[in-house]
Amino acid sequence: MGIDAPLADRVFETGVAMMEGLSIYLGDRLGWYRELAAVGRLTPAELAERTHTQERYAREWCEQQAAAGFLTVDDGGVSGGGGAGPRFGLDAEGVAVFTDVRSTDLLAPFVRLVAASAVQLPALVEAYRHGGGVSWDQLGDDAREGQADMNRPWFEQVLPGELAGVPHLHEALGRPGAAVADVGCGYGWSTVALARAYPQARVVGIDVDGPSVERARTIAAERGVENVELVHSAGEDVEGGPYDVVFLFECLHDMPRPVEVLTAVRRSLSDGGFVVVMDEAADDALTTPADLVQRALYGFSTLCCLPDSLSHPGSAGTGTVMRRPVLERYAHEAGFKDVTDLPIEDFGFWRFSELR
Known part of the structure; x- marks a missing residue:
């Protein structure tokens, strides 16, 4: 955004936050958060296979979630390298926020309502x-x-x-x-x-x-x-x-x-x-x-x-x-x-x- 344009910066950040919120909805409804919480770190291909979803979308979503700071990633988050590629997961706070129905920090349903x-x-x-x-x-x-x-x-x-x-x-x-x-x-x-x-x-x-x-x-x-x-x-x-x-x-x-x-x-x-x-x-x-x-x-x-x-x-x-x-x-x-x-x-x- 432009120099010394705090309102423009804030509106841009709001738009990004809206897109990140809708991506949370996808992960919630597709069961991706719950699978990562139950199993641990997975490659996008493994996540897609276990949830009967599409690998290409799972890969883009995992990278987006890691870029947003919602998922953790090993191998420095570098995709396209050797082997099976990076694995993505949830830390303890992520489990509470996205999946734990007993936690008062659970907020995925908030995004669902929005x-x-x-x-x-x-x-x-x-x-x-x-x-x-x-x-x-x-x-x-x-x-x-x-x-x-x-x-x-x-x-x-x-x-x-x-x-x-x-x-x-x-x-x-x-x-x-x-x-x-x-x-x-x-x-x-x-x-x-x-x-x-x-x-x-x-x-x-x-x-x-x-x-x-x-x-x-x-x-x-x-x-x-x-x-x-x-x-x-x-x-x-x-x-x-x-x-x-x-x-x-x-x-x-x-x-x-x-x-x-x-x-x-x-x-x-x-x-x-x-x-x-x-x-x-x-x-x-x-x-x-x-x-x-x-x-x-x-x-x-x-x-x-x-x-x-x-x-x-x-x-x-x-x-x-x-x-x-x-x-x-x-x-x-x-x-x-x-x-x-x-x-x-x-x-x-x-x-x-x-x-x-």
Whole structure:
């Protein structure tokens, strides 16, 4: 780029990063990362043979990934030399970032979610120009699986310990016969995590997306969790109450009618019951330039969450960047009096709020 042209340099770097992100998608979907994590260093020919893919593409991808710093390479990375050629592999950090479903550093699903929006760019242009939106169903399995797989390690590995660290919440969940709802459960990783952490509770997962509910049922069955029920229903109709605790994990900002949902949730509560909303930790006001987390939230909002919400007529159009005052307004309009932050920190880029 030109001399003293920092914006041009940044836009060029952004374009390169976009191409590298799409190459991550290829490696994720073709199983190349997983094969390298399972086997170790491989030549492109070996990688292609083991994954039933094309060697020429595998070679170009391996070299590109090494050039980007994602894969390690032996022989100094010199291709075309003698012998079988260089071997490519993943170091421990690469395994965690690209393949380990238990790691909170897993980020390949993040790229999968972004790719789902990229496929819909023509539809997004039309929505931005003429109104309407792009629904979750249009975004498809890349979006469903991307969000679910990105959140899974946080729910499985981190959530139980964090809940145990909030005494009144832990006590309510641990009470024999406690009734718990997980509204907007998606693939049900949060529902299953709650049920396993509190086996004496009855946990009901509710989601409006039929394919997600079916997948959640399969996941719960595969893990032998019996104190779970998965229900296909809109959030405005919270079945199976009264509930002692209702969770909404990273979903309220997506809902086209958040006040109606919170009103239904409030009516489903038992005496003394309360609600926990986990949503993105958006800053209380716009800051420019923003940090990387706030920029990521706006990225999700412009490409995925806001278009999905606006695909429903009469939507509130919240978007991913749901600031505290917005959540408080929704809660008060739904009949809640108190909205307080729970002492759960360092949980990704999310914030936990309690509604009473």
